[in-house]
Amino acid sequence: MLKGLLRLAPYAAALFSLLSTAQADDGRRVFTGTLGKTPIVVELNTQQQDEVTGRYFYEKYHRDLPLSGALQDSTLTLVEGNNRYGDDKPLPTLKLEETANGWQGEWQNPQGKKLAVQLSEAKLAAPTSTTLPFIATLPASEPYEYLRLQGLKLKATKKENFMGYTLQWWTEPESKIALFTVESGLPKDDLQRVNQQLLGRLWNEVISYHGCQLQGGENVEFMQQAQPQLISPAVVSLNISTSYYCGGAHPDFGDSPLNIDVNTGHSLSLEDVLWVGEGTPLLHAERDSLGDQPLNEKESAARSTYQREVLVPWLVKQLTALYPEEMKKPAEGDEDSCDYTDESIWSYPSWHFTPKGLYLGAYFARVARACDAPDWSVLPYSLIKQHSGAVKLQLPQN
Structure with a gap:
């Protein structure tokens, strides 16, 4: 298997057989070729000519090197790398001329070493x-x-x-x-x-x-x-x-x-497994053979409203009944305790199945991240089965 x-x-x-060219929907174009004698793969977006962005990797190493620069007429001038942490060190540059099927020119490092660059529109398998x-x-x-x-x-x-x-x-x-x-x-x-x-x-x-x-x-x-x-x-x-x-x-x-x-x-989405709203459960999305499709705008808005107004208040109520000590609101001024009664931390819980029930993890702001993912916040399957979602699953007994 x-x-x-x-x-x-x-x-x-x-x-695989060959496709024609490599271009993403947002204007990024992909090229293959050589820098010196070394094979490379390059991605460029030249739609905004005064702020060209890109990256490339050597086929041997696979790690990206960032590119940025500008396109003037048919000449593309790029800097490799950046000084993001305030350094002012010299960086390698590429100067390329557009050809019928890509780019050609040279790469030069700060010490003056030059290597030829040849790029053609990538043919994909x-x-x-x-x-x-x-x-x-x-x-x-x-x-x-x-x-x-x-x-x-x-x-x-x-x-x-x-x-x-x-x-x-x-x-x-x-x-x-x-x-x-x-x-x-x-x-x-x-x-x-x-x-x-x-x-x-x-x-x-x-x-x-x-x-x-x-x-x-x-x-x-x-x-x-x-x-x-x-x-x-x-x-x-x-x-x-x-x-x-x-x-x-x-x-x-x-x-x-x-x-x-x-x-x-x-x-599976949480709505596929657990539904506490009115009417038919929200299905995560239409499915097809290539995998799960993203929520459209209408689905996303409906899901957000359901989570904020229905699921989260219900979840806090259930956890409070199941785990009263853990869910007890901290005393005023107690900044070292975790407030699991705060509905905002349950808005988009991470969740997974366990042998004992459905685990849902809280998500806190950065200053209280140590409170994330408590190990006790499990809803028993006996409760989940009373609120089945859009996908009918054979859940464990407990």
């Missing part, structure tokens, strides 16, 4: 029916990331038995992003659907890692840990905790769970 999954990975370029669904979306939305991922491979690490299911862990060595696939314990078709979602999430986290590297520069930190929380015939649930510094004033951290409907392979 896993050999078949590996064939779905983005580095299996032989499985088109996804086929066996391509991992997440990867199949990238040529249209993120062609630059699509080309980067084709040069990366996953490394199999440990195997683990979790709740009677065999998990195979995978690591992308450069980013050290790790996640698992389910090797046994589910029917074959269910395994394929679930593992496509899990591998898609792994590659998406690799993209996030590189985005953080580009934004944060030399002082970046990006550490991540994934933990399975519940696996059953109905759901696969895991939590992904990330600690990161991508530039800015402070480091940060947060949880980003993934909850998969085994029957369809789609991720």
Whole structure:
């Protein structure tokens, strides 16, 4: 089974036929070529000619180098890197002339070394029916990331038995992003659907890692840990905790769970599982074979209103009844305690399944982030079953 999954990975370029050109919907164009004799991939947005932005990576190393500059007539002048922390050090430059199919010119470092640059509009490998669904979306939305991922491979690490299911862990060595696939314990078709979602999430986290590297520069930190929380015939649930510094004033951290409907392979929203409003539950969104679609403006507004006016007051009431001591409002002037009665901290809770019930995590402002994600805030399945969401799931007994 896993050999078949590996064939779905983005580095299996032989499985693909060629597309025409690489251009994202927002005007970013992608080029491939050489800097000196070294292969590179370049992304440029020249729509605002006096503020051209871009990035590139050497195919051997995959790490982004930022580009900025201006386009005057057919001459593109770019600076590689930036002095974001107040440094005034000289930086490499690129001076390029537009050609019929790209750019050509030279790169020069501060010491005066010059190397020729040749760039052509990138030709992308088109996804086929066996391509991992997440990867199949990238040529249209993120062609630059699509080309980067084709040069990366996953490394199999440990195997683990979790709740009677065999998990195979995978690591992308450069980013050290790790996640698992389910090797046994589910029917074959269910395994394929679930593992496509899990591998898609792994590659998406690799993209996030590189985005953080580009934004944060030399002082970046990006550490991540994934933990399975519940696996059953109905759901696969895991939590992904990330600690990161991508530039800015402070480091940060947060949880980003993934909850998969085994029957369809789609991720679940909280409204799919728990609904305490009137009428028909809000479905997360229309689904299709390429994955979950984003909420449109009307759906997003309805969801926000429901969460603020219905879900959060209900949630605070239920948690207060279940955990009166933990939810007790701190005494006035007690700044060291966590106020879990504050409705704002439950507005967009991170959530996942557990053997005992549905876990929902609070989210505090930065000054009280130590109060985030209390370990006790679990709603028992006996309560969840009284308020089923849009997707009918076979939940554990408790």
